[in-house]
Amino acid sequence: xxxxxxxxxxxxxxxxxxxxxxxxxxxxxxxxxxxxxxxxxxxxxxxxxxxxxxxxxxxxxxxxxxxxxxxxxxxxxxxxxxxxxxxxxxxxxxxxxxxxxxxxxxxxxxxxxxxxxxxxxxxxxxxxxxxxxxxxxxxxxxxxxxxxxxxxxxxxxxxxxxxxxxxxxxxxxxxxxxxxxxxxxxxxxxxxxxxxxxxxxxxxxxxxxxxxxxxxxxxxxxxxxxxxxxxxxxxxxxxxxxxxxxxxxxxxxxxxxxxxxxxxxxxxxxxxxxxxxxxxxxxxxxxxxxxxxxxxxxxxxxxxxxxxxxxxxxxxxxxxxxxxxxxxxxxxxxxxxxxxxxxxxxxxxxxxxxxxxxxxxxxxxxxxxxxxxxxxxxxxxxxxxxxxxxxxxxxxxxxxxxxxxxxxxxxxxx
Numbered sequence: 001x002x003x004x005x006x007x008x009x010x011x012x013x014x015x016x017x018x019x020x021x022x023x024x025x026x027x028x029x030x031x032x033x034x035x036x037x038x039x040x041x042x043x044x045x046x047x048x049x050x051x052x053x054x055x056x057x058x059x060x061x062x063x064x065x066x067x068x069x070x071x072x073x074x075x076x077x078x079x080x081x082x083x084x085x086x087x088x089x090x091x092x093x094x095x096x097x098x099x100x101x102x103x104x105x106x107x108x109x110x111x112x113x114x115x116x117x118x119x120x121x122x123x124x125x126x127x128x129x130x131x132x133x134x135x136x137x138x139x140x141x142x143x144x145x146x147x148x149x150x151x152x153x154x155x156x157x158x159x160x161x162x163x164x165x166x167x168x169x170x171x172x173x174x175x176x177x178x179x180x181x182x183x184x185x186x187x188x189x190x191x192x193x194x195x196x197x198x199x200x201x202x203x204x205x206x207x208x209x210x211x212x213x214x215x216x217x218x219x220x221x222x223x224x225x226x227x228x229x230x231x232x233x234x235x236x237x238x239x240x241x242x243x244x245x246x247x248x249x250x251x252x253x254x255x256x257x258x259x260x261x262x263x264x265x266x267x268x269x270x271x272x273x274x275x276x277x278x279x280x281x282x283x284x285x286x287x288x289x290x291x292x293x294x295x296x297x298x299x300x301x302x303x304x305x306x307x308x309x310x311x312x313x314x315x316x317x318x319x320x321x322x323x324x325x326x327x328x329x330x331x332x333x334x335x336x337x338x339x340x341x342x343x344x345x346x347x348x349x350x351x352x353x354x355x356x357x358x359x360x361x362x363x364x365x366x367x368x369x370x371x372x373x374x375x376x377x378x379x380x381x382x383x384x385x386x387x388x389x390x391x392x393x394x395x396x397x398x399x400x401x402x403x404x405x406x407x408x409x410x411x412x413x414x
Contacts (some may be wrong), residue, residue, distance in 0.1 A: 009294050013262040016233045017204050019147050021090030022115035024061055026208065026228070028231030028266045031296050033266040034286045035235070036060040037095070039279060042072035042079070049082045051279055056083075056090035057332065058280035059287050059298055062266065064093040067100070073107040080113040093149070097123050097156075101136035102350070111140045116208075118149040118324060121193040122156035130134055138200045148197065148204040152190040153239055154213045158337075161185045161192075182346055183222050185212045191230060207232050207364060208266070212239035216254040227263045237265040243272040259293055300327045300344035303358055310370040311350035315394070319368065320348040322395050323402070325334030330403075338410035346402065364405055381405065 004138025005010030026033050026128025036055045037212075040048040042065050067073050080092060094114040096103065104111045109237035117137060141148050152158075162185045169175050176184070190209045190346050198209060209232045210223045219238055227234060238254045241247040251269045258264050269282040271291070287298040304320035305311070323346060336343045347362035349355030359380040366389070368377045379387045379401060389397050 010260045014227050016231055016265055017220045019205055019208055019233045021062060021147055023089065032264060032290055033061045034059060034283060035064065035266050035268045036283050037064040040278055042066050043069060043075050045075045049079050049234045052090065053088045054082060054280055055283055056088050057386055058283040060090065060283045062093055063090050064095050067094040067096055067103055070106060073103040073110040077113040077322045080104050084405040093118055101133040104137060104140045112144050114146065116147045116149060117141055118151050120151055120153060120156055122152060122158045135200055138197050138202050142201050147208060148202065149208040149210060149235055150190050150193045151210040152186050154186055157185055161189050183225065185209050186222060187226050194232060208235055210235040212237055213357040214238060216250055219254045219255050223258050223263050233264045233265040234263065237268040239270055243268045243274065247271040248285055254330060254333045255295060256288045259295060267377040297342040299331045299342055300346055303362060305350045305354060307350055311355065316350035316368040317350055319395050323348055325401065326399050334406060337412060338406060339413055341406055341410045364402055
């Protein structure tokens with residue numbers, strides 16, 4: 001008997017207001033959206049266009065770019081034009097800090113080309129200038145009908161807000177601890193800025209919020225509180241998550257809890273890339289997180305055993321890697337040709353203990369021979385043992401079976 005892919009699912013999604021970002025719907029029950037960010041100098045038009053296209057082709061549905069100089073702002077419409085000529089329609093988000101009001105004023109074509117603006121209430125302006133500079137950005141959002149993400153970050157927290165809340169805390173009969181005060185300052189910074197944007201005329205369906213921190217437990221606490229206090233669409237991300245396995249584990253630990261509780265409408269995995277590593281890694285991790293939680297499906301995932309003393313051969317490891325790389329490489333083509341192929345399940349197992357059982361649970365599974373087992377690899381298709389592969393061409397033959405299955409099982413798009 002084949003088991004269902006998941007016995008229970010995540011909790012019901014938090015009810016949030018729907019926001020339209022370019023062609024992408026966010027919130028109000030829409031699928032959680034994957035976002036990424038370039039690390040090129042935006043003034044480098046060719047380099048930024050190339051990286052945006054790579055991120056979009058990897059599956060990023062929104063791409064944020066830094067807009068920090070006059071040259072970067074002037075480059076944005078040219079980047080948009082080049083992407084459109086390439087057939088890459090991914091919405092671009094402009095990331096503004098300190099001088100966004102000046103850049104949008106100087107380059108109205110930039111304001112028009114971007115699909116969304118991201119502003120940080122902690123550095124949009126200081127003192128008397130803060131309200132004027134914040135209002136200027138909101139006015140451009142109104143003029144060009146753009147949504148705005150108000151993104152507070154504890155690395156650039158509004159110090160006036162923090163000081164005021166600390167003073168307020170001293171008057172409490174039971175004062176909060178310092179961490180609680182910092183969380184409240186972060187949340188209030190975002191909520192107060194959103195309220196001000198509404199006063200200026202920006203409707204709630206053009207406002208998204210984020211309150212990013214770099215600690216797992218802090219992020220969970222902040223978003224549980226924020227989600228309970230508003231119905232704005234929320235962007236999730238563990239800021240400065242780190243490099244390699246640490247960044248992946250930390251981001252997954254924090255976001256998985258919140259997503260399981262129905263909190264979050266867009267996500268980004270803020271990985272520090274290894275030197276010369278592709279920026280697309282953060283997109284793949286975000287997709288795999290959503291897919292393993294049962295929230296979305298992007299590409300067939302391979303179930304594979306970790307190996308033990310029964311699997312001294314590396315054959316199953318090599319085959320698992322070959323299969324995973326093959327389906328990822330084929331997905332751009334399959335996604336266009338076949339409906340639902342992202343839900344395909346595959347298994348590559350290494351011995352007789354769990355191999356046949358796991359293979360039966362997958363759409364297509366293979367159980368390779370472990371140490372001392374007969375040199376034969378039974379293949380299970382739709383839960384039924386269908387044939388046995390032998391010899392030196394098992395990888396080629398199994399990939400061929402996957403190709404045949406996809407062409408036969410999934411409905412061709414017209």
